[in-house]
Amino acid sequence: MKVTPPETDDELFVRLRRGEESAFVALYRRRQGAIYRFVLHMSRSPEVAEDVTQEVFVALLRDACGYDPDRGTLSGYLFGIARKLLLRQIERGRVDVPLESDSEDAAIPELAVAGNALEDLTHREGIEALRRAIGTLPRRYREVVVLCDLEEVDYADAAGVLGCPIGTVRSRLHRARALLLDKLLNHERHPRPPVSALNPIRCLT
Amino acid sequence: MNCQEFRESIAEAGANADLLQHSGECEACAAVLADHARLCAGLRTLAADLRRAEAPKRLELGLVAAFRSQHRLARRAGRPQWWIPALSWAAAACVLTVAALFLLRPHQPLPAHRGTPRAVESASIADAPDPYTAEGDDGFIALPNARGLDPNDEVNIVRVEVPRSAMLEAGLAVSEDRVSELVEADVVLGPDGLARAIRFVDEPMM
Numbered sequence: 001m002k003v004t005p006p007e008t009d010d011e012l013f014v015r016l017r018r019g020e021e022s023a024f025v026a027l028y029r030r031r032q033g034a035i036y037r038f039v040l041h042m043s044r045s046p047e048v049a050e051d052v053t054q055e056v057f058v059a060l061l062r063d064a065c066g067y068d069p070d071r072g073t074l075s076g077y078l079f080g081i082a083r084k085l086l087l088r089q090i091e092r093g094r095v096d097v098p099l100e101s102d103s104e105d106a107a108i109p110e111l112a113v114a115g116n117a118l119e120d121l122t123h124r125e126g127i128e129a130l131r132r133a134i135g136t137l138p139r140r141y142r143e144v145v146v147l148c149d150l151e152e153v154d155y156a157d158a159a160g161v162l163g164c165p166i167g168t169v170r171s172r173l174h175r176a177r178a179l180l181l182d183k184l185l186n187h188e189r190h191p192r193p194p195v196s197a198l199n200p201i202r203c204l205t
Numbered sequence: 206m207n208c209q210e211f212r213e214s215i216a217e218a219g220a221n222a223d224l225l226q227h228s229g230e231c232e233a234c235a236a237v238l239a240d241h242a243r244l245c246a247g248l249r250t251l252a253a254d255l256r257r258a259e260a261p262k263r264l265e266l267g268l269v270a271a272f273r274s275q276h277r278l279a280r281r282a283g284r285p286q287w288w289i290p291a292l293s294w295a296a297a298a299c300v301l302t303v304a305a306l307f308l309l310r311p312h313q314p315l316p317a318h319r320g321t322p323r324a325v326e327s328a329s330i331a332d333a334p335d336p337y338t339a340e341g342d343d344g345f346i347a348l349p350n351a352r353g354l355d356p357n358d359e360v361n362i363v364r365v366e367v368p369r370s371a372m373l374e375a376g377l378a379v380s381e382d383r384v385s386e387l388v389e390a391d392v393v394l395g396p397d398g399l400a401r402a403i404r405f406v407d408e409p410m411m
Contacts, residue, residue, distance in 0.1 A: 021269065025269060035260075036258065053264060127250050149252065150248065
């Protein structure tokens, strides 16, 4: 039995341009998750992630969407739009996370796990610690971790999305991983007390 | 491979043979490699965990609606408007028909004005002399050898000054010593511009 390979993004894009709804739906279903998650990681806001994802695909529907297959992949193009829209949201103040923080030694926000977070990365608590540690990375490092490690975007595409050379992507990723290790090991050395050990003075909720 | 090269290549290459060999010889680098491997495993687990996170379904519904709306408009705009060329052809056919009718009508050249009359009067056929009589009630005398007029012919009457000798040609008597004098006359011009009849103004018919 002959198995037909799935259509490439570019083939779907061509059909989309011809007005075929099935191509748009297929392309959307294939790419929306990664775009949504990228924005969610960067903004930590489901509302912003939803808005940006919507705007990305609305931009794709426009006649003059500007996608050029010779300049990169469609996936990279979508991530690039998402990143620009996200930066716009930050400028408007819709994203209150300090994305532009250059501090590389921000502490991990309160974790549900105490102790060896790195050793615990096979458990849910350890994974949650890692997720939070990623959230504390400065934006330029968080971007590469989210793109390359979590969404498995290749370095060339990531370079296109971020508008920098591939070498910069590699060095940022290297630095980002080192920072993550440092944060997780530091957490291991200076664990926060479990929430149950704290004596609440006043309930603010 | 030394420790510096080990640390530089670990992020890129992962656990390859060279790295493993060096880590077997260097305890510190072995620990770094182990930490790195755990981190990468954790990132893969996190990626797999997060892969379930997707945009809400309502987003797809809204976008598909937007897609349909946009392409409906585009199709409407791009649809050939059959009535535009049809209307153009109909208009062109009307113009051609009118032009053909005009060209196929009997030729009716505009009257040529002979001489340069001081005053030109236009007159309908009602004012023209009876073409079937040599002299009408209005004093017009049909010129000899002139073609007769059809009742539907449009004529022009022009007032001109002519030598009194012209009265001779119309069959009127003229005193010989006054032959060279000029007299006023109304001349009937047919549709071809040729004179058909003449009436001498203020001259008694003899």
